[in-house]
Amino acid sequence: MSIQHMRIDIITCLPELFDGPMNQSILKRAVQKGHVEIEIHNLRNYSTNKHKTVDDYAYGGGAGMVLMIEPIDRCITQLKEKRKYDELIYMTPDGARLDQRICNQLSVKQNLILLCGHYKGVDERIRKHLITKEISIGDYVLSGGELAAMVLADSLIRLVPGVLNDETSALTDSFQDDLLAPPVYTRPEEYKGWKVPEVLLSGHEEKINNWRHEQSVERTKQRRPDLLNDG
Ligand code: 6GU
Numbered sequence: 001m002s003i004q005h006m007r008i009d010i011i012t013c014l015p016e017l018f019d020g021p022m023n024q025s026i027l028k029r030a031v032q033k034g035h036v037e038i039e040i041h042n043l044r045n046y047s048t049n050k051h052k053t054v055d056d057y058a059y060g061g062g063a064g065m066v067l068m069i070e071p072i073d074r075c076i077t078q079l080k081e082k083r084k085y086d087e088l089i090y091m092t093p094d095g096a097r098l099d100q101r102i103c104n105q106l107s108v109k110q111n112l113i114l115l116c117g118h119y120k121g122v123d124e125r126i127r128k129h130l131i132t133k134e135i136s137i138g139d140y141v142l143s144g145g146e147l148a149a150m151v152l153a154d155s156l157i158r159l160v161p162g163v164l165n166d167e168t169s170a171l172t173d174s175f176q177d178d179l180l181a182p183p184v185y186t187r188p189e190e191y192k193g194w195k196v197p198e199v200l201l202s203g204h205e206e207k208i209n210n211w212r213h214e215q216s217v218e219r220t221k222q223r224r225p226d227l228l229n230d231g
Contacts, residue, residue, distance in 0.1 A: 046071040064120030091145030095134030100175035107159035116145030182215035
């Protein structure tokens with residue numbers, strides 16, 4: 001069996017924004033180890049006019065520029081000539097709100113395109129004819145889809161098998177079983193009189209697992225009761 005590999009192509013008019021986050025520890029290692037390939041595409045390079053513009057005024061008037069069809073379509077067409085894509089995702093505040101269930105579903109895909117919106121958004125015809133999924137990272141507005149695309153990419157890459165050192169650590173994340181993660185402790189056993197719960201020092205695996213589960217349930221009841229009522 002071959003190792004799972006994910007390729008993410010990101011289309012943006014602000015490619016510089018991706019320099020920092022994509023070269024950071026886990027993501028960088030995932031790329032170096034060959035689990036993930038990320039390519040950033042500057043929309044400007046796909047513009048056909050002499051000023052390299054990628055946006056224009058909205059038909060019907062009103063404030064805000066709209067990303068034009070042509071540069072986006074040219075970029076997508078070139079990518080599709082090279083490989084088949086599982087999803088073409090538009091990052092937009094009116095998309096489906098990202099949660100761990102969506103992350104899990106997308107993490108098994110091989111080739112994804114993330115299109116970052118900007119200004120007032122993209123020409124609606126791109127959404128209608130080319131986009132297969134629209135995702136938001138929460139009910140607040142960012143100045144562009146770039147930060148959201150990084151959030152989505154990070155959440156997916158860490159789920160690709162082999163990316164995390166201890167593969168089970170993604171399984172114990174908050175939300176993986178609709179529960180928040182339990183509290184964790186490390187040395188020292190006591191600090192300023194603040195003690196680590198006795199059970200964690202007992203070495204009794206079954207008791208520890210039971211305690212962690214109880215803590216998860218309790219924490220979820222207290223902080224996110226909505227998670228318990230869903231599904
Ligand atoms: Cl995906 N884009 C923008 N511009 N704002 C957002 C978002 C996306 N998700 C939440 N807010």
